[in-house]
Amino acid sequence: MSTIIEFKDVIKEYRAGDHVLRAMDNVNFTIEEGEFVVILGPSGAGKSTLLNLLGGLDSTTSGQIIVNGEHVESFNDNELTRYRARNVGFIFQFYNLIPNLTALENVELMKDIVDVNIDGEAVLDSVGLKDHSNQFPAQLSGGEQQRVSIARAVAKQPAMLLCDEPTGALDSKTGVLILNLLQDMSNSKDTTVVIVTHNAILAEAADKVIRIKNGQIESIAINENPKKVSDLDW
Numbered sequence: 001m002s003t004i005i006e007f008k009d010v011i012k013e014y015r016a017g018d019h020v021l022r023a024m025d026n027v028n029f030t031i032e033e034g035e036f037v038v039i040l041g042p043s044g045a046g047k048s049t050l051l052n053l054l055g056g057l058d059s060t061t062s063g064q065i066i067v068n069g070e071h072v073e074s075f076n077d078n079e080l081t082r083y084r085a086r087n088v089g090f091i092f093q094f095y096n097l098i099p100n101l102t103a104l105e106n107v108e109l110m111k112d113i114v115d116v117n118i119d120g121e122a123v124l125d126s127v128g129l130k131d132h133s134n135q136f137p138a139q140l141s142g143g144e145q146q147r148v149s150i151a152r153a154v155a156k157q158p159a160m161l162l163c164d165e166p167t168g169a170l171d172s173k174t175g176v177l178i179l180n181l182l183q184d185m186s187n188s189k190d191t192t193v194v195i196v197t198h199n200a201i202l203a204e205a206a207d208k209v210i211r212i213k214n215g216q217i218e219s220i221a222i223n224e225n226p227k228k229v230s231d232l233d234w
């Protein structure tokens with residue numbers, strides 16, 4: 001496997017007046033292509049900060065973030081926009097659906113952003129929304145809206161899927177369906193999946209588990225025999 005993501009001595013500080021908060025404190029790790037990675041840590045540990053830096057949504061204070069051989073920390077705004085569009089699928093807690101487009105149109109919208117063939121109906125089917133493709137976001141429940149946004153990120157077939165509590169609004173059965181889909185995508189080796197979660201059980205399904213605490217890496221563990229998501233004891 002080849003390394004797709006590398007954090008080298010990454011520091012991220014937030015300033016509020018003369019107070020400085022170090023949210024990322026000298027963080028080093030690598031992620032291999034196609035890995036299914038789970039990031040765990042208590043509230044405020046820096047998990048979302050890590051994901052935002054990796055996704056090019058926020059900039060480092062110092063250090064290097066190398067993705068596919070490119071230095072993300074050195075990108076200007078245009079380069080960051082291109083990087084996000086080409087490489088990253090985001091599954092975050094805010095759904096960002098376009099209200100006057102149907103579920104299907106929200107998914108197929110990705111055709112205009114990346115050069116991929118999208119079978120929107122099939123992707124909606126894979127997240128259990130086959131019968132909802134012609135509904136508008138306001139006609140869907142919170143969990144269904146979250147699944148449309150997951151379908152949209154998946155349809156893009158990105159090199160990296162960055163997920164912040166991807167199953168937050170879902171019941172456990174639907175959550176397992178989604179996590180299964182994400183694990184299958186990483187098993188196909190085309191997509192590297194990084195999931196931030198409070199759910200420690202998911203660690204058993206990960207290829208790599210990164211634990212962070214107070215902005216620092218507490219441990220990095222490799223699972224030689226990760227479980228299938230569907231075999232976990234939820």
Ligand SMILES: Nc1ncnc2c1ncn2[C@@H]1O[C@H](COP(=O)(O)OP(=O)(O)OP(=O)(O)O)[C@@H](O)[C@H]1O
Pocket residue numbers: 014015021022023041042043044045046047048049050
């Ligand atoms: N934009 C910001 N400005 C100032 N401080 C911030 C900002 N974003 C995050 N922080 C601080 O950085 C630290 C890490 O926050 P982060 O959101 O990364 O934690 P987290 O591990 O994702 O927490 P949670 O599990 O509660 O979502 C926290 O102390 C937080 O208050």
